[in-house]
Amino acid sequence: MRVGLISDVHANRPALEAVLEDMPDVDAVVHAGDVVGYGPFPSAVIELFRENDVVSIQGNHDRGVLGDFHDNFHEIPKSAALWTTDRLTDDELAYIESLPVERDLYGGKVKVVHGAPDKPNTYTYPEDFSADLLGEESVLVVGHTHVQAKSAFDAGVVVNPGSVGLPRDGDWRAGYAVLDVESATVDLRRVEYPKAETQAKVDEHGLPEALIDGLEHGELVFGRAKRSVTDSVE
Template sequence: MRTAIFGDIHANLEALDAVLADAAEQKVEKFVCLGDIVGYNADPAACLKKIQEMDIPTVKGNHDHDASENHSLDSMNPIAATALQWTRDQLDDDQRLWLKRLRMVRQVTDFTIVHSTLDQPLHWNYVTNRFDAMSNFSYQFTQLCFHGHTHVPRVYMKSDKVQEVPAESVSIEADAKYFVNVGSVGQPRDGDWRACYCIYDHEEKLLTFRRVEYDIETTREKILAANLPPMLADRLLDGR
């Protein structure tokens, strides 16, 4: 079985469609979403509807959480806050309730999924190096755990020690655990503008990271047409 694992869609419909099309070409059989379906970009309702219709295992991201609640956004980065308030206005009550009810952590077949971290999933902490990853392994009871949140694909491996291995093609070793960031569909931040996701081949015990081109100009035009902050359109080109 081959499972496509993706997250941080951030209301980028063109990128989501491109990833789903690429996954179909790769003969993927199952799909899993790591959250942050909404936020930043201009198609929150359409992206959410697509994930709902797919009826796939999904966990809650911080933007999903903020879009589904009514708390103040004053402490947030102003650009993100502006986009989130706009996002709240685009979603109906049923959509916001669906986001609100998403779980923070789930086990799917033989692996675990979370948006940020296993040790404190509601704190939305970032894992940017092997030291950040160390505390997660104490809470990881499956060999594989997939997460997102930083928008940068990374693989942390624990055997006799915790180390980072290249996020390319990773063969799963029997005596090791892996904490895997699958990158971002809708707003990559590793300098590569293309949408990023991961395929897990259960039988081959292999992780493969995919980069997919999409109609970025249409996405950028939608952001500007919605009067969202222009910086959100510009950063897509830079992959930052």
């Protein structure tokens, strides 16, 4: 069984469309949280998730759109979340609310979390990947950092497929991965998309200007070191 892994789409429709078009034939697409927040196409992205039967969990931005802001939620993502809330229908907000915080899939072989197991707002950077993160699953999928990486251990694999909508690892291209569930092997991939379309809509809607530069360079840091796991920003 092959599964497309995505994360942190952040309401970036052109990036999601490019990933879905570039992705090889898979049996399912699984998303590690943050369907919306930041980006200018929240309704269109929710529609694409539904049309493509994307299996998703909630990210911290999704909870922010529902009014649940964790400690130290930065003003830039908070303003984008409030903008998003005002534009989603009750049905779309109910969809976001229906998403679980974690999922165990494929007979327990794959676990999907946003930050870390039982710690949804914790940043798990590549240097934090370890066998200790793994439970009974053979593949742990994380998101939240927007940094694409994978590490294999005797106990299994930890993978962040990277951010579709707002990469933060210095590569602006949309990130995703393809997982072979049986062999627990992961192929990391990147694909270009028409970022200028997203940037123009960010500007048109008056969303935070920092997002335009972040989309351009694949980096978005709000006055803090990327490595920090104590600052709960996005």
